[in-house]
Amino acid sequence: LHRDVDLGALPPATPPGVARVLAQCLQRDKSLRFRDIGDVRLELLGAQHHSETPAPIARASQSLVLPIGALAIVLGAIGGWFGARSTAPETERRVRKFDLAEQSPTQSSAFYVPAVSPDGTRVAYIVDDDVFVRDLGSFETRTLAQTSDPSGIVWSPDSRHLAIFGGSGILKANVNDGSMVELSRDAITWGVTGGGWSANDRIIFADDDGIFELPAKGGTPKMLLASDHDKEVDFHYPVGVPGSPVVLFIQHNRDSSYVLQAFDGDRRVNVIDPGEPPITQCAYSPTGHIVFSRGFGESTVWAVPFDLGSMRATGEPFLVLNDATMPSVSQDGTLVVVRGDQGATGEMAIYGVDGSVTRLGEPREYLWALVQSNDEKKIAYNSGKSPNKSDVWIYDRERGTNTRLTFDQEMCAPVAWSPDDSELAVMHFTPTGKNVFTTSFHNTDGSGPSREPVMAGLISFDARWENAAVQPEPAQRESAIRAVRLSDPETLTTVIHSEHLEFGPQLSPDGTLLAYISTESGERNLYCTSFPSGHGKWLISDTPVESSGWSADGSSIYFTTKENRMMRVGVERQSSVQFGLPEVVFEYPRSPTKDAPEFQWVRPIKDGSAFLAVLRNQDESQPNRISVIENWFEEFRTSKR
Template sequence: LSHTAPIELAQTAGGTQPFWSPDGTQIAFFADGKLKKIDLQGSPPQAICDAPSPRGGAWGPDGKIVFSGSFRTGLEIVDAAGGAPSPLTKLDEARHEKSHRWPVFLPGGGHLLFVAQTSEAGAKDDASTIEALSMSTGARTRLIAANSSPLYSPEGYLLFWREGALRGIRFDARTLAVSGNVFPVASAVGLDANELAYATVSADGTLVFLPGTIAMRSTLGIVDRAGRRVGTVAESVLVEGGLDLSHDGTRLAVGITAAGARDTDIWIYDLARGTSGPLTFEEGGDRYPVWSTGDTHVLYANDGRNDGVLYRRSADGRGTLEQVASTASGLWSYGLSRDGTWLVAGIVTGPTSFDLMRYDIGSGKTTPLVQSPFDDVEGALSPDEKWLAYSSDHTGRREVYVRSLDGDTGRWQISTQGGGAPAWRADGRELYFVTAQGQLMAVDVQAAGAFRHSPPRMLFEAIFNNGEAYDNGRFYAPMPDGQRFVVATLKERTTSLLTLVTNWTTGAGK
């Protein structure tokens, strides 16, 4: 902190959730579906183990790292030198726990703090707690009701995020007991979608936090195959729930967080009339819209209960809201069959993380379409319903694949240098995807008989606003003829400077 300029560590592009070794000479982080470590002397990063969808880690004084490698499992432990991780905690099914995340070691390494999560932050009846775990016995001590990453201050405080502010309570790390009243520490502290509070405390009690939230506003525009703007849908909006274009190309459904709104709602943009308005008003966030055949209804996921309950509402706003699909942990839709009887759903399960399932609406039965220990996401059903395009990171880099839905076990890799967000042209003869560099690629498809495709070719490059790394929402959509595209491009990114606070404990809890 004595230097004004940050120092970039080589070969850490895409790295997230860094944490220090106990001696301060190394940094562990997550990237490319792996837990990695790097020293500060310029050595290349070393992979420690797999971590497909991480939610934090902590490096103990005994050379062990505790981490959440998949966000629907308990904590795992692995040697910092590398190797196979072992389970450390188990989700309590009686409490409907769905994740253990954001571990923090207490002094001495005999105990750690973590979040036992039962719901997404802000969900109704959220019973998530911050707990202490004994590393020797596995005993858990419940400390306080909260759903955010915990922080431990050596001056004897437990810090956590609640209702927009960083708050604290007195905490004895020896007896594992909290005391006194919860008190405010800093207002308007940022919290990300995975309940990570943007704050940290050093060994001497110095607090650093990021005020507010990071807002990435989009311009919703229409571009041609060369990327030239030919129309504007909305100049500056906060797209936090994906988008989907109606089959006739005349209306756009978008997950928008409007000014003053408590959460994300589905908005409908009439591209011909130039009008727009909210379609949903439910408690919780409404995201990932999908149009029905005939464009009469919109399906969407609401996260008020869990990862998503699917609802259907008439696209003109009339009629009653109808629940379409639900599971114990939740799901979201990537596409609906032509007859409306089944859908391609994204589901998160413990051992296999993100999976793609067929969900039969009448029976509620789920059948795996793509299931692996890695993140299999962004399912795109071909117009003839014979093929499923999707992205997976099983090679350590996200790539686009196509597999048959007719019982054939064949799988074809479409992208060659990384890619995601596949989408089909209405006739199924062209498939699109986006590279990590923001290039929209096109592939010619011949699917009569055996599946065949051309090499990818770039149509244009854009600064797509594709949200977070594991966001399930689409950020572009081809028009039916593939000659134009609706795109969400980055309009502006707003954030704040880091704030450093000393002596914040003066008067704390009094």
């Protein structure tokens, strides 16, 4: 080019963006021209987002007809690309919904914390001690890992690994070959929940002390945010926001309220204030929303638009799904939830070893922890609007009446009747940081407290109410089972001290033996030791145990297993203590089968012919299941713009 080209010869309707491209292509100075077609493409894309009124262009002189004609090929190429770009239809993102897995009558427990991989191709979930993975392109579900009491799982950003939180510590599993490495045992407490896995290879989780991060290669957890135990109980289910330092989590307050919060390392912001039903879990969606669940039994899933910069909601929450909980969202907008009846309502029953069922009273909300009086005329139980807002009641079997004994509206459970049935011991979960478990004593005639409370969780008593075993505090990083004499309840004596997680101590009626559950082998096995010395150690069951209890005369230890069996081990005391082999007393169905029993406390009636049980009134037509919604927000895009 020997002189500037007069672009006034261009047709009047030429888009301004095209005119700019031509002007830069025809610069006489080579350094000012586009370098390649990629630069041209970016310029044209930018032109689509800027509306300009084209300036009048003068008619070209005859002397420029040839140069302009020479540009026809360039104009044609650019115009063709631009036209194709503007007329190509956008790919429609359709909403697709389907169930991935459904709880069967033989399944030992409900699905727990399903997690969809960031790339949206796999879903992992927990059932009992097993972690399963399902590839959405496959019909088969495979077991990835078996570990003690897993409480949470989280995917790596590349969707190749899972972090598993459980009683054995924090593990990292390769999803393809199933290999596992232990990342940390320092994080073992009963309250560990996760989590997130950041782009800089840090795993985020919470326990009773606060929110932590752990290098994905292993090491020592580092505190990110400490909980204020004067005001807060703990934090639940922290999740990271991909490509951002923001962590979302549920703040559990001492007044039993729940707040959805965001934290970026410096600022901590309330996203959604306390309300009813309480917020239980949350996830971040790439659509710019926080998806969260409300309620413990009758759960719902909601979403709220969220701005990462201000860490605040930019609109009102809207309902996504009824009868759903535990949301998880992938980077391609796939939402995974647990749907179906959560089985919050139950009935008291006498469940016979022959399979017979005798119903007692009317269905109750969040019914659990049944304890029968020594004369077998009354049953103490816990019930309320939610697990955190419940009280202890007494059911009179002869009169068919229910009498409320406590008015605390908190998480609590009846533990034991006094020998003459005039008192009832109640264990409270009041997480103040120092004493999570406490025990109160009540006159069963409703006249008020019978003695001063004990600043420990007394979970089992001998028949004479002389000694009681103490439930370990959940925040302890080392496990110890202790005991107290009721004549001196302020003095705790250590019976067992171990590096393993040990809990559920059950004192024999004569106060000479203590059964307890330990994860020493990597599973929840049942052991027994002498009380109060702690001398001797006997393995009662080498299969995973859920709960245990003694017969009234101390001749048998009963326990339930994850295989839905009530088991019995005989105890003989002659010159020395001897334990028999485990034998099956009966097998029982599990939820969602109608009238499937739950045995929170294993307490046989005196002749051993039956046990107290809670029957869950689940809707068999709505079983617990994992559901997948692809492109979840498209269903709401028009109304929620």
